[in-house]
Amino acid sequence: MSGLNEEQVMLRDAAKAWVDDKSPVAALRRLRDQGSQTGFDPAAWREMGEMGWTGVVIPEAYGGSEFGYRSLGLILEETGRTLTASPLLSTALIAASALNLGGTAAQKEAWLPKIAAAEIVAGLAVDEHPHHDPARTALAATREGDGFRLDGAKTFVAEGLAADLLIVAARTSGEPGEASGLTLFLVEGAADGLVRRRLQLIDSRGAADLAFTGVRVPAEAVLGEVDRGFDLLETVLDRARAGLAAEMIGTATQAFETTLDYLKNRTQFGQAIGAFQALQHRAAKMFTEIEMARSCVYAALDAIDANANDVRALASLAKAKACDTLHLVSNEMVQMHGGIGMTDAHDAGLYLKRARVAEALYGSASWHRDRYATLLGF
Amino acid sequence: MSGLNEEQVMLRDAAKAWVDDKSPVAALRRLRDQGSQTGFDPAAWREMGEMGWTGVVIPEAYGGSEFGYRSLGLILEETGRTLTASPLLSTALIAASALNLGGTAAQKEAWLPKIAAAEIVAGLAVDEHPHHDPARTALAATREGDGFRLDGAKTFVAEGLAADLLIVAARTSGEPGEASGLTLFLVEGAADGLVRRRLQLIDSRGAADLAFTGVRVPAEAVLGEVDRGFDLLETVLDRARAGLAAEMIGTATQAFETTLDYLKNRTQFGQAIGAFQALQHRAAKMFTEIEMARSCVYAALDAIDANANDVRALASLAKAKACDTLHLVSNEMVQMHGGIGMTDAHDAGLYLKRARVAEALYGSASWHRDRYATLLGF
Amino acid sequence: MADLETFRAEVRDWLAANYPASLNAPMSEDEAPWGGRKMVWKNPDAKLWLERMGARGWTAPTWPKDYGGGGLSAEEARVLSQELARIHARPALMSFGIWMLGPVLLEYATEDQKRRFLPPIVRGEIRWCQGYSEPGAGSDLASLQTRAEDRGDHFLINGQKVWTSYADQADWIFCLVRTDTTKKHEGISFVLFDMTSPGVEARPIKLISGSSPFCETFFDNVKVPKDQLVGKLNGGWEIAKRLLQYERQNISAGGFGGGAGLELEEVAKGYVGLRAGKLADADLRARIAAHKMDAKAFALTVRRAETESKAAKGPSPAVSIIKYAAASLNQAKHELMLEAMGTKGLGWDGEGFAPEEIRETRAWLRSKGNSIEGGTSEVNLNVIAKRVLGLLDHQ
């Protein structure tokens, strides 16, 4: 590891120590078996706030450290290793980015310090269909008096049940499928007319479907510009994709290392199964994929920090490679563990289940390949 | 092998014996090194006629045996094993099919006996672009007096240089890209205004580009119906695809068996390299692919013989699977032979080169996957 | 042939008279007719159907009548199976006893053992489970450690099995035990015993899909009378392998089922949508098309292998690839299904997901076992390489 400054090395090491101690895979299993509604442990979330993780991309003026996305990525990579369930990505990366990038001074003042202090949970409500497609947004925002009323539905909203603040993509003009005519709104979780239904996903984390029926918001709830929200949304989503990809690389790395340990220790036919060349080559190929995907994730995060002009392409690259890599590694984890990997008592199933949810979130590999090709002009 | 009747077993065994004796891979190498213009050996072609191979899909009334496509497929599979270069596919399968399916009694009488006797070489001129696409035909057939004049160009015409008879897809109405408006014509190789240019392809077989400038043909040269040639063309092409796939399966099988021999005999690190598990698994996967593709090829040929209603889908299936399988096996043949496989003196390169030409001819795997999905309605 | 057509007419008449009309409704998963002492029949007609078929021996049509079987020729059995398929009859009995144990008993058991054990299998009265795998002996089955000590008139069995399918539902077990610790393959014996014997305990294993079809099975000083040894002492490995062949044939012939029975491209059309007649996600469309081609190629290969095996009176080379290909394809299908369903394929339970969506998600998880159970894909590839392709063992 390198290219990291001292703060980053400290952050990463602290994150590693914390997840090993406070948030091993058993913590997720416990949340699941206890039937947690929100899908995360409030105490762990508070500790994340105390360690400053929630303020890593927030300016100092609003209570953050502004270490940047690469730094937050290091933390997410570590939490991804142990499948740590928390609102870190939704709140401290996605919502914080949206406010940073699109918020007025008043909006920032109102929300960023609370995020930095882990006082609130926030989430992004974008998709309305089984497949990610921001331009397809139909949820209607109709002008009413000085404000707007929102009517429609969102699905698959990460932390949607627990969120105190929702950033909602809505259509103020145009037709579903068009990029123009979108507007982002800040909506409080407790808003009248908003009904939230918990989704029990295979990864046991917090997610919800949201129904908006005449939800009224003032003009000040608009984040960014009316009708011109698509660019801001994509810019926020690219940060979400890169951050999620960082988490996924952590997940893939741990899944691989756990499998590698098993290959070294499980014996069959008088040898460690890791001595069989076919498994060795598959392991070497997985390692190759992981290292290649890792490079993409770091490059995307660095590009965001540098405000480079290829963030769009690099975010799609990072997410697509993270998807393909985690898909491969999570399948191989089960297969190489054999029968034991099929049991609920083993962690392999938890990695597999988290993998598919993360693959679908904010665009599948297929979706990002299409976007990448379009960005490259073919 | 089974499901074969006695005639088929005899045909196959005779074909096997003949290619081993008269047409090993060295025969193709000799043609290549001698700079053969037509890309085949006329003496070998005459022998094919004498053995009755040229009449296998031709009715007895026209001098054939009418054994059917499965039978001709068996022969093509054997010739494919040793990369035998001959006009068998173009003439005895494709042109014979076109005449059988679309010809008037007079047209059949004029040409089928000559094909059955291997007295002529015939070819199908369909494509005009680097990628197979019959509907994109632009070559213009304009009515002139009782007949037509042809203007335009064809490319990648198998046996195009040697052909005494060409079956030419032309546009009598509509626009390139439309299925309607196509008409097939019988054009003699010696026709005025037809200029043929040999293409030196990597597989060293006969192929040509054709330029038509005011080539005049009588009304009797129309094969099938004017403007309604597309269905006939596709029906002929599906036979071409299944027959070519049979040849390709033969090529893949031999490439695999040659490689398997090498795995058993080449030693490194004190063992036959075929004892290394990673190579064993790759060999087992190749074998699996070959057997699956073989099933598709046989099913397509059987469906043609049975005049079944799923010939279109099965022909695309057979060609696509044959393409993917031969692609894989030809690459693995070079890789598993190591350095020796990279030398011109070894046969691996010849298999690789033939593979890519056969992959492109009458539709790539990609093209057939698209067609298959369309046929299945998605 | 005339005789066969007479037989066919008889079968038709009998089925018309004996197949209960109430069974024409689709069979739900919990109605699977496994038989045995613990079977709870949701529909009494299903029990009746088993009794009628069992009485004629048609649950095991080609077994000799002496042992309760149908005594049919292979041709007659095919006619029976065609006629059952014609009326879409439910299976009268699903049974490891018929699929796996019976064939090896017919080959290796004593006359007394055959008369004792086969008829209750045919009638579905005794349900069997398979005591093969152990925690340390998966692909390397012969390294098993469950001990059977010779105590004069009985064996005393101690040890642990794992992946025992439905051990908690079974009445008896056929079990591999170690009777000689000084040899590996030549120290294994094949014994049968009652799961209600003192000292037997079966604990269901919960799988990643949430279901528990397998158990850990513990043996603590279980007494097994010596007349329940099949074949020779220390000669069990040969029987074990033969039985595995029957098991693999059974898996191969049936392929891997499960899931909501939806067609992949229909699911994709529903969740992804069409654009100009083609799936809106072109990348996914290409991969689904490739998969549909592979699936068709597989189906054609199964059919070809059957035809060729019949013609050659021996297995076609294509047979060897079937278990491996079936597992790969079923897994690929479920991955594509999940991908096509998007976020609707990611539900575990509760509101927001249709029952068939949840079922498909569970089936996807279940399919991960296809390449592990009944011989891993790695072992299958080894077998193809060595036995079919003639490649050597690594030295």
Place this chain on the structure above:
Amino acid sequence: MADLETFRAEVRDWLAANYPASLNAPMSEDEAPWGGRKMVWKNPDAKLWLERMGARGWTAPTWPKDYGGGGLSAEEARVLSQELARIHARPALMSFGIWMLGPVLLEYATEDQKRRFLPPIVRGEIRWCQGYSEPGAGSDLASLQTRAEDRGDHFLINGQKVWTSYADQADWIFCLVRTDTTKKHEGISFVLFDMTSPGVEARPIKLISGSSPFCETFFDNVKVPKDQLVGKLNGGWEIAKRLLQYERQNISAGGFGGGAGLELEEVAKGYVGLRAGKLADADLRARIAAHKMDAKAFALTVRRAETESKAAKGPSPAVSIIKYAAASLNQAKHELMLEAMGTKGLGWDGEGFAPEEIRETRAWLRSKGNSIEGGTSEVNLNVIAKRVLGLLDHQ
């Protein structure tokens, strides 16, 4: 840093004064500046450029001045390389002597040997080839059989090498020979000799791409003075391995070139066409997009490995995958290129094909060697599994 900037200014001035203007035109393949006695200079300025660079030792910038090198620090060498890149300078010299032999001579050779062999390498006067592989010793290099018998003041060498790159163009060879037949690795020595020595014959091997960059090389009683042994007698394997590391680094850093230098997606657009802004073949488009992503991931990985290696003062784990990934990706690129070109990618020669089409087709054929030469992909995967991942050898 001030010193470095001073150095940079000096380099700029020197380049401005010394880089021949006529070399600003693109370099064709037959202009590659391999140097040596047999070099035919198409452009005399290229020779001048080599002489000028060689005189300063900048063809081997970090080698000590005593041996003809530039005597630069690593930082200075980087500045030199940046400045050369800035003006898009052609390489003054391409040389196995600099890339492979020189570094091991610096480490293992005697003072006399260094003074004798290194300066002509720096000046490009002697072109070297590598005598490693033999017909029976490919991936298992140490099983080589070429014998060197001790004849008092010289070795007598008999045997055959294969895959000797440009042996027919080289002046000298560094060669692995067997000096002890009773041991495998410990019986190998590393010797240098002149290719004009009596008994040496190099026969070019024609490849599937039509070119002949490699030779079979025969040694028939070739006399080699003992002072041309590098390192210890029977101690050549260590040197051989070290040299391979330099070779792989060199392959990795450069990646695999060749081809007409066309961008894949541009080629596809040209031959396949666009429909509504997307490649008309949606299946191919998806695969090209996936490949472009892999290629970008690879480029980012090479860059990351460099940064991390520098920071850690040792190789990053990512380094190990680079040769394997480079070969796979280059082959995948050429396959896609060929597919995109359709029938235009299938020409060998003659009319009907543009020169860049033929060049691409030949490059596709050439790329098949990427996963074989300089360590097969299979060996690379073994190395990753064993050295990086710590998996055991099969027993």
